[in-house]
Amino acid sequence: MQSDGDRVDCDDSNSLVRLRDSLIQTEQTQTSKNKGKIQPSGESDMAAGSLELPVVDLASPDLQSVAEAVRKACVETGFFYVTNHGIQDELLDAVFAESKMFFELPLGEKMLLQRNSSHRGYTPPYAEKLDASSEFQGDLKESFYIGPVGGLDTPNDTNQWPPKERFPSWKDTMKLYHATALAAGKRILSLIALSLDLDAVFFQNIGAFDCPSAVIRLLHYSGEVNDSDNGNYGASAHSDYGMITLLATDGTPGLQICREKDKHPQLWEDVPHIDRTLIVNIGDLLERWTNCIFRSTLHRVVTVGRERYSVAYFLDPSPDLVVQCLESCCCEANPPRFPPITGGDYLKERFSATYK
Numbered sequence: 296m297q298s299d300g301d302r303v304d305c306d307d308s309n310s311l312v313r314l315r316d317s318l319i320q321t322e323q324t325q326t327s328k329n330k331g332k333i334q335p336s337g338e339s340d341m342a343a344g345s346l347e348l349p350v351v352d353l354a355s356p357d358l359q360s361v362a363e364a365v366r367k368a369c370v371e372t373g374f375f376y377v378t379n380h381g382i383q384d385e386l387l388d389a390v391f392a393e394s395k396m397f398f399e400l401p402l403g404e405k406m407l408l409q410r411n412s413s414h415r416g417y418t419p420p421y422a423e424k425l426d427a428s429s430e431f432q433g434d435l436k437e438s439f440y441i442g443p444v445g446g447l448d449t450p451n452d453t454n455q456w457p458p459k460e461r462f463p464s465w466k467d468t469m470k471l472y473h474a475t476a477l478a479a480g481k482r483i484l485s486l487i488a489l490s491l492d493l494d495a496v497f498f499q500n501i502g503a504f505d506c507p508s509a510v511i512r513l514l515h516y517s518g519e520v521n522d523s524d525n526g527n528y529g530a531s532a533h534s535d536y537g538m539i540t541l542l543a544t545d546g547t548p549g550l551q552i553c554r555e556k557d558k559h560p561q562l563w564e565d566v567p568h569i570d571r572t573l574i575v576n577i578g579d580l581l582e583r584w585t586n587c588i589f590r591s592t593l594h595r596v597v598t599v600g601r602e603r604y605s606v607a608y609f610l611d612p613s614p615d616l617v618v619q620c621l622e623s624c625c626c627e628a629n630p631p632r633f634p635p636i637t638g639g640d641y642l643k644e645r646f647s648a649t650y651k
């Protein structure tokens with residue numbers, strides 16, 4: 296992938312490329328203005344104050360303004376909040392309650408549902424390292440993966456479920472969350488399509504949602520850090536692989552983003568919690584699709600000495616969909632940077648690099 300420094304500008308007709316350029320310039324000016332306020336948090340990176348990310352109202356009738364806000368956010372930070380997303384408070388509360396109930400089980404019982412070859416199920420602390428260069432054995436988080444849930448008794452459901460006797464409503468709660476988050480994700484992607492000067496139903500029309508790969512990742516950070524984990528992360532620095540991620544947290548701080556991953560020392564900014572909103576971020580596949588006009592931003596979760604729960608929902612297109620740089624993001628001077636690839640092959644590549 297080319298870095299920003301290598302990027303070739305397009306002619307004036309490409310508003311997306313121009314918008315990104317002006318935002319990068321503003322950001323550089325602001326970063327130098329903020330220099331005195333930054334508190335160093337370690338040798339290799341720096342922590343700044345909290346970010347102000349836009350809040351996108353999915354119920355707004357003014358689609359044009361909303362699409363512009365989405366475009367600005369995707370170009371500038373790759374992160375924004377969404378409100379009126381259609382996921383009921385009661386459902387989110389139930390998902391967090393079921394998640395807590397599961398993670399409270401003794402490790403031995405959780406390990407009975409250890410992640411299988413289809414990446415469904417439980418991963419204990421230290422089992423995953425989102426930043427391959429981390430000096431630690433693995434991240435402190437524990438997680439549980441739930442993929443698309445078919446009808447009852449679906450023979451090819453590779454999901455793993457806690458025992459029904461002790462978790463009577465677990466599967467139904469997760470199934471409902473899966474479907475509801477998918478509906479929210481589709482609405483967000485239609486705004487993203489508008490923000491790219493495409494038709495609102497673009498992703499639907501090309502078949503991205505025919506058989507979408509959507510996965511819930513329940514996350515638990517214990518908040519306890521022993522001496523040997525000094526400096527380790529709840530979730531180490533990474534960008535998400537797919538199209539978009541919808542993130543709900545219990546409000547405990549810890550999430551940080553780094554807008555300029557190639558700048559050293561890296562500048563990490565806290566993403567503040569806003570009650571009842573979802574945090575949405577762009578993944579690597581959408582960055583590739585938009586020829587790097589949209590950003591898939593590096594993020595991590597630091598430990599703050601408090602227990603933390605979150606629920607990520609990774610929405611990726613149908614595996615056989617061919618993803619090629621969008622015309623509205625390319626021009627003669629800025630040709631496509633990536634060859635076409637199917638969504639499935641791309642994710643397979645990324646997963647096999649993570650789980651060698």
Ligand SMILES: O=C(O)CCC(=O)C(=O)O
Pocket residue numbers: 512514530535542544550594595596605606607
């Ligand atoms: O727990 C969080 O807030 C973020 C988790 C995350 O980035 C991920 O699971 O990819």
Ligand SMILES: [Fe+2]
Pocket residue numbers: 533534535540594
């Ligand atoms: Fe992530």
